[in-house]
Amino acid sequence: MSNQINIGMIGYKFMGKAHSLAYRNMPFYFKTGKTPVLKTLCGRNEQEVKQAATNWGFQQTETDWKKVIEDPEIDLIDIVTPNHLHAEMAIAALEAGKHVICEKPLALNLEQAIKMEEVARKSGKIAMICHNYRFAPAVQYAKKLIDEGKLGKIRQVRATYLQDWLMDPEFPLTWRLDKEVTGTGALGDIGAHSIDLARFLIGEITDVVSLLETFIKERPTGDMVQGLSAKKNQNTEMGQVTVDDAALFLAKFENGAIGTFESSRFAGGNKNGNRFEINGEKGSIKWDLENMNLLEVYFEGDEEGLKGFRTINCTEEIHPYASAYWPSGHIIGYEHTFINLVKDLFDGIDNQTQPKPDFIDGLRNQEVLHAVEQSSLENSWKSIDTVR
Structure with missing residues (x-):
C-alpha cells in the first residue's frame, strides 16, 4: 500500500489556498504515515484554475468535478466550494470510496447534513469537516x-x-x-x-x-x-x-x-x-x-x-x-x-x-x-x- 495520499481539491479560491498550503507544509513539521500529494485542482474557470494549480503546486487541473471523483488515482477529495455544492460532491466522493474533507458549514441545510452524515457513517471512509479554529x-x-x-x-x-x-x-x-x-x-x-x-x-x-x-x-x-x-x-x-x-x-x-x-x-x-x-x-x-x-x-x-x-x-x-x-x-x-x-x-x-471534527460534528452544528x-x-x- 502506498504511503502517498493523492488529493483532488474542488474549488480554488480563499479556502483552496489555505488548504493547499497546509498540505504542502504539514510534512515539514509533522511525521505522519501518509504523505499528501497535490494531484488535481478542479474549478469551472479553466484559466484561473490552471494559474492557481501552478501557484500552489498541483500536478494537473480539471473543470468537471465528477471526473476528479471518478479518477482511481485520487484518494482524498477536498471540498472548498460554495455551500450548496457540498452535499452532492461529498456524497458522490464517499460512495466512490474516497476520503473527504469538507469546508464548513457542512451543508446548505439540515436535510442535506443528515444525508451526508448517514453516507459518511456507512462508507467506512474518513470524513472530516474543516473547523480549523479548534486546532x-x-x-x-x-x-x-x-x-x-x-x-x-x-x-x-x-x-x-x-x-x-x-x-x-x-x-x-x-x-x-x-x-x-x-x-x-x-x-x-x-x-x-x-x-x-x-x-x-x-x-x-x-x-x-x-x-x-x-x-x-x-x-x-x-x-x-x-x-x-x-x-x-x-x-x-x-x-x-x-x-x-x-x-x-x-x-x-x-x-x-x-x-x-x-x-x-x-x-x-x-x-x-x-x-x-x-x-x-x-x-x-x-x-x-x-x-x-x-x-x-x-x-x-x-x-x-x-x-x-x-x-x-x-x-x-x-x-x-x-x-x-x-x-x-x-x-x-x-x-x-x-x-x-x-x-x-x-x-x-x-x-x-x-479524527474530529467529523461529519457528526458537522451535523450537530x-x-x-x-x-x-x-x-x-x-x-x-x-x-x-x-x-x-
Missing part, C-alpha cells in the same frame, strides 16, 4: 484545562465572531449573500465556528432563542474575487440580499451552562474578531483569534491581591501541537490551524480512525444553525432536535 494550540490547551476540571463546573460562555467587510452598501451581492447558495449569512459563515468551538469546549447545546437581522436588503450584483473581496458586474443590476447580516442568540447547554452568541459582518473595526470567554466555578478563560497564541486564564483560588487574568503564550512544548514548530514565544499564525488539522486528518487515514433560524422566524425558544 489553535491555545484553544486545545483551553480544552485541556476544562477537561481536567481546572475551571470547575462551567456556567457561562460568551462567544462573538465579528467582521466588518460588508458594511459598504456598494459591496456587491455575491454568493455569500444568496440563501440558495450559502444557506445563511453571518450565522453560518462565521457563527458556525463559534458554535463548533462552544460544543468542542463545553458540550452540546439543547435550546436557543435568536434574532437575525439584514441591514442592507439590496445590493449591486457581482462576484467574489479572492479572500473577502469582490467586484461588481458591469451592468447596474441590483439584487435582493436573502440572508442575515447579523445573528444573535442565547443558548442552554446539556451540562447546565448558558451562553450568548453574536455573529456580525457589520461590526466596524473588527476584521476577524473570533473571541470567547468561558466562566466556571473555579476560574475563567478568554481567547481571541487575532491574538491566537495567547490564552487568558483566571483562577478563583489564587491568593487575595494576586487574583486576575494571567496571559499564557501557548507556544511551549507542553501546549498541543506547539512542539512541532518553534522555540517558546516564537508565535505561529492562522495558517498553522489548518496544518494541525491536516496532521490529524492524515493520522486518521493512516490509522483508519476517524447544522442542527443548531437550523434551530437558530427557526427561533428567529417564530420568535420563540427552540429545542435542538438531534437526529441520532
